[in-house]
Amino acid sequence: MIGGAILIVLYLVALFAGFVAPYSYDHLDTNYSFHQPILPRLQNFQLVVPRYEQGAAVFTYHAVAGDSKPVHFFVRGAKYKLFGMVPTVIHLFGTGDDRYPIYLLGTDQFGRDVFSRLLYGSQISLSIGVIGILLSFTFGMMIGGISGYFSGGTDTVIMRLCELIMSIPALYLIISLRATFPPGMSSAQVYAMIVIILSFIGWASMARVIRGMTLSLREQQFVLAARALGQSHLKIIVRHILPNTFSYVIVAATLSVPYYILGEVVLSFLGVGIQEPSASWGNMLTAAQNTEYLRNFPWLLAPGAAIFVTVLAFNFLGDGLRDAADTKSS
Amino acid sequence: MNLLEIKNLKLDFGAGAEALRAVDGVSLTIGAGETVCLVGESGCGKTVTALSIAQLVPTPPANYVGGEILLNGRDVLKMSNSELCNIRGGVVSYVFQEPGAALNPVFRIGNQIKESLKLHKPEKATNEEVIRLLKLVGIPAPESRIRNYPFEMSGGMQQRVMIAMALASEPKLLVADEPTTALDVTIQAQILELLHELKQRLGMAILLITHNLGIVGDMADRVAVMYAGQIVELSPAKELLRRPLHPYTRALMNAVPKLAGGADRLSAIPGNVPRIGDFPPGCRFAPRCPIAKPECSKKIPDLVEVEAGRWVRCPFWKTESI
Amino acid sequence: MGQMSVLENRIDMSLLEVKNLKVHFPVKHGMFSRVRESVKAVDDVSFSIEPGETLGLVGESGCGKTTLGRAIVRLVEPTAGSVLLNGEDITQMSGSALRTRRRKFQMIFQDPYGSLNPRMTVEQIVGEALDIHKLTDSKSARQKRIAELLKAVGLDPIYAQRYPHEFSGGQRQRIGIARALAVEPKLIICDEPVSALDVSVQAQIINLLRDLQQEHGIAYLFIAHDLAVVEHISHRVMVMYLGKIVETADAKTIIREPQHPYTQALISAIPEVDPETKRRRIILPGDVPSPIHPPSGCPFHPRCPIAQLPRCKDEFPELREVKPGIWASCHFAGTKIEQSNRAGNRSV
Numbered sequence A: 001m002i003g004g005a006i007l008i009v010l011y012l013v014a015l016f017a018g019f020v021a022p023y024s025y026d027h028l029d030t031n032y033s034f035h036q037p038i039l040p041r042l043q044n045f046q047l048v049v050p051r052y053e054q055g056a057a058v059f060t061y062h063a064v065a066g067d068s069k070p071v072h073f074f075v076r077g078a079k080y081k082l083f084g085m086v087p088t089v090i091h092l093f094g095t096g097d098d099r100y101p102i103y104l105l106g107t108d109q110f111g112r113d114v115f116s117r118l119l120y121g122s123q124i125s126l127s128i129g130v131i132g133i134l135l136s137f138t139f140g141m142m143i144g145g146i147s148g149y150f151s152g153g154t155d156t157v158i159m160r161l162c163e164l165i166m167s168i169p170a171l172y173l174i175i176s177l178r179a180t181f182p183p184g185m186s187s188a189q190v191y192a193m194i195v196i197i198l199s200f201i202g203w204a205s206m207a208r209v210i211r212g213m214t215l216s217l218r219e220q221q222f223v224l225a226a227r228a229l230g231q232s233h234l235k236i237i238v239r240h241i242l243p244n245t246f247s248y249v250i251v252a253a254t255l256s257v258p259y260y261i262l263g264e265v266v267l268s269f270l271g272v273g274i275q276e277p278s279a280s281w282g283n284m285l286t287a288a289q290n291t292e293y294l295r296n297f298p299w300l301l302a303p304g305a306a307i308f309v310t311v312l313a314f315n316f317l318g319d320g321l322r323d324a325a326d327t328k329s330s
Numbered sequence B: 001m002n003l004l005e006i007k008n009l010k011l012d013f014g015a016g017a018e019a020l021r022a023v024d025g026v027s028l029t030i031g032a033g034e035t036v037c038l039v040g041e042s043g044c045g046k047t048v049t050a051l052s053i054a055q056l057v058p059t060p061p062a063n064y065v066g067g068e069i070l071l072n073g074r075d076v077l078k079m080s081n082s083e084l085c086n087i088r089g090g091v092v093s094y095v096f097q098e099p100g101a102a103l104n105p106v107f108r109i110g111n112q113i114k115e116s117l118k119l120h121k122p123e124k125a126t127n128e129e130v131i132r133l134l135k136l137v138g139i140p141a142p143e144s145r146i147r148n149y150p151f152e153m154s155g156g157m158q159q160r161v162m163i164a165m166a167l168a169s170e171p172k173l174l175v176a177d178e179p180t181t182a183l184d185v186t187i188q189a190q191i192l193e194l195l196h197e198l199k200q201r202l203g204m205a206i207l208l209i210t211h212n213l214g215i216v217g218d219m220a221d222r223v224a225v226m227y228a229g230q231i232v233e234l235s236p237a238k239e240l241l242r243r244p245l246h247p248y249t250r251a252l253m254n255a256v257p258k259l260a261g262g263a264d265r266l267s268a269i270p271g272n273v274p275r276i277g278d279f280p281p282g283c284r285f286a287p288r289c290p291i292a293k294p295e296c297s298k299k300i301p302d303l304v305e306v307e308a309g310r311w312v313r314c315p316f317w318k319t320e321s322i
Numbered sequence C: 001m002g003q004m005s006v007l008e009n010r011i012d013m014s015l016l017e018v019k020n021l022k023v024h025f026p027v028k029h030g031m032f033s034r035v036r037e038s039v040k041a042v043d044d045v046s047f048s049i050e051p052g053e054t055l056g057l058v059g060e061s062g063c064g065k066t067t068l069g070r071a072i073v074r075l076v077e078p079t080a081g082s083v084l085l086n087g088e089d090i091t092q093m094s095g096s097a098l099r100t101r102r103r104k105f106q107m108i109f110q111d112p113y114g115s116l117n118p119r120m121t122v123e124q125i126v127g128e129a130l131d132i133h134k135l136t137d138s139k140s141a142r143q144k145r146i147a148e149l150l151k152a153v154g155l156d157p158i159y160a161q162r163y164p165h166e167f168s169g170g171q172r173q174r175i176g177i178a179r180a181l182a183v184e185p186k187l188i189i190c191d192e193p194v195s196a197l198d199v200s201v202q203a204q205i206i207n208l209l210r211d212l213q214q215e216h217g218i219a220y221l222f223i224a225h226d227l228a229v230v231e232h233i234s235h236r237v238m239v240m241y242l243g244k245i246v247e248t249a250d251a252k253t254i255i256r257e258p259q260h261p262y263t264q265a266l267i268s269a270i271p272e273v274d275p276e277t278k279r280r281r282i283i284l285p286g287d288v289p290s291p292i293h294p295p296s297g298c299p300f301h302p303r304c305p306i307a308q309l310p311r312c313k314d315e316f317p318e319l320r321e322v323k324p325g326i327w328a329s330c331h332f333a334g335t336k337i338e339q340s341n342r343a344g345n346r347s348v
Helices: A002-015 A114-150 A152-167 A170-179 A187-217 A221-229 A233-269 A281-289 A291-296 A298-329 B046-052 B081-090 B109-120 B127-136 B155-167 B185-202 B213-219 B237-242 B247-255 C002-009 C065-072 C095-101 C122-132 C139-152 C157-161 C169-181 C199-216 C227-233 C251-256 C261-269
Strands: A041-043 A046-054 A061-070 A072-082 A086-094 B004-013 B020-030 B035-039 B062-071 B092-095 B173-177 B205-210 B222-227 B230-236 B304-307 B310-312 C016-027 C037-049 C054-058 C080-085 C105-108 C187-191 C219-224 C236-241 C244-250 C320-323 C326-328
Touching (some): A114 A281, A170 A233, A187 A233, A221 A233, A221 C105, A233 A298, A281 A298, A291 A298, B020 B035, B020 B230, B046 B205, B081 B092, B081 B109, B127 B155, B185 B205, B185 B213, B205 B213, B213 B237, B222 B247, B247 C199, C016 C065, C037 C065, C037 C244, C054 C065, C065 C105, C065 C219, C122 C169, C139 C169, C199 C219, C227 C251, C236 C261
Parallel strands (some): B035 B205, B035 B222, B173 B205, C054 C236, C187 C219
Antiparallel strands (some): A041 A046, A046 A061, B222 B230, B304 B310, C236 C244, C244 C326, C320 C326
């Protein structure tokens, strides 16, 4: 249940990313490159943020004493589109003054707010996971159901195909599939394409398990009763057999989402996924490959922490769901 | 001293406020060499009662909240683990309903029988003894059979193997929980005939659990009828079948179609068997009883000896027509 | 359609006629070997059922009675032979033609816990039958019909929104019966419908089936292994052994004067409740042989107390009318077996 709670928070925040983030993902200010995190502090019962100035060495900054601005909530800031549709300027928090930036997690080499980019990136990474499993599981369930229900030649062909897909190392398959697409695609197209590639790998293992479950469910007397009534094969699969696999499917889905998220992360990390300037947890980590940077600017690893928390949360949720499903079915 | 004396046994599942009483004050005695049948439908507590004799019911979730089970005078519920291991197989042996499930599928049956021997009569844990036991239970060509796996044998054969395993340690009491329910009727006849023979040869007592009143007629000396965790009638078998006293027993006998019994409507018992935890107040059969009176739902009637050796839990047992 | 109604109105035609039905399952050894053997589950079976009649089918496990029931409803494909419903051979049909015919015959199953989809409400389960054949045209009509059906089987229509696990075994069987009734069949195959129920509930379901038969004129093929139950509800009874019918007769007659030795053994094996009747049992030695390699000649001869070699081993006894209304498959039909225990005399 902890897992579930964390995930609800994460997805809500991702939904409202534009609102929660004080800056847009491509807002940059090279005066503040590699700035350390600027956190508000309490002064006279008010949250304030000091102004920072560049220090002697490159990429060092220190706060100017006595010069601070209070932090406001629901403040006017840069324009953006909430949910990608509603244009507005209200942000959750900020100072309202560009000379007093709030970089909760610091900035990257272009002076872009890591926190904001993390939020925008979460939209991509989290949604790819969910959409990915929806696609692949729906497809996998149907194929598995058909394969198990009809048996014989159909079953053999489909299962061999699944085995073929599963035997290819996923990472190489993903990368080579990606390579077949032309460069210079819009980021929306890239996004869709990543989802499709990941789904293409994922449906095979689901299909195999569903096929096994179908083989035994097919002999249940309520399925025989539906056949005796004259119900069509397709409706039997969809109404009788597949719903009785849900307890397995929900758990498997929950435990698979992390792999999809990681799939996107890997692609973007290698530079063949989401492209700059769009933010994704994967491509934010690319910048963090340099050990010099990591030593001096450790906040660049924030996306890694976010991925860790997300994957852990999904695993907790999956475990919890599995336990809940067990007691109900007994 | 009787071989087995169950005195006022009370068993709950769960604890505290959510405790469900599965066995509510059951008392039963079995003398040496006697065959007693425990009859009832599903959920009445007969299996749990029988398993309690060797403390085979896992606690938790069950807990014994009252009564004692005296086996040769010693209370089973107070025995230590090692004492229990001694009596299991040594004094009391079990035969269960599904022989396929009770035999380990990955071991040959010869080894499974030997395991029982090793525990209680190690000096006899030899192939010769196993062959002797298989012959005793009527398995043809036992020399080749001891190398069989359970799946290579039919249901009837498997049940015979179970009986051989149970007998290996020469128990004084054999508890058979619906041993023939899962078998075809002709195989059932074979197994019942076998039990009958063994009983006479070895002089052991048998507690036979069943829901089939016909088996009672064939096998039992005495019968206890259970309903919703309580014994409602206890009587010598012939007497009970000739003239049942408790309304439930009478209704049950009327509800069973008899061969050449005429094709009239069966007098069905309305309603359903109450589930554990959902027992009605007062007499538990009252909601379905054809002769129930208002006072029946107020207080649970006591089990009273109304004729010599015949006990009934119903104050209106004398009512003629049901 | 005109032709169909003409056929339905012929009074002299049986509702169901099964002719030389065979259901053989091939036994495969590995993926590439040729099929050499088969399990002869149903081996050349013929019988008929009249409208409104109950034909009981008894036999022990492995005799093929369940397979026979399923083959008639085409849940299992017959290997040979024909099944005529009101004169039409349904083994030759498929697709929508078969689907329309399915309204005439339905099936109720043995396992009350497996015969209802645990994820569907009672309303969905019974309603599916109505939807497939488009038997109601509006939502309210459908609801009304479902309520009617539930009442007809003795259930309160309030239960329509509940799920199967909230019901007892007997109630679930009633739901299954309501589902079968929804399409208004003329024939219901009952595959051991009361075997998994408590004794006190069995009688309720048996009474319900009889009442429905009287009200709607439904015929039943009542499959069971309990001869007492079968005899109670059936007009005629068939006994099966290893895929073949060994005896057919009127229910009362078959109990009173069984002709085939297997029938006699079955009857004597039933434990008798009445302590006065001291019936000695006929104990059959050994187990039922494998349906892959049935014995030659009469399939029962290895276990038969009155078998006479070489005739019983070489010559298969055809099913013939040995007495008026009684058909048996035995060279020595009518011989009363001495009721003594002869187990152990025969080697298996």
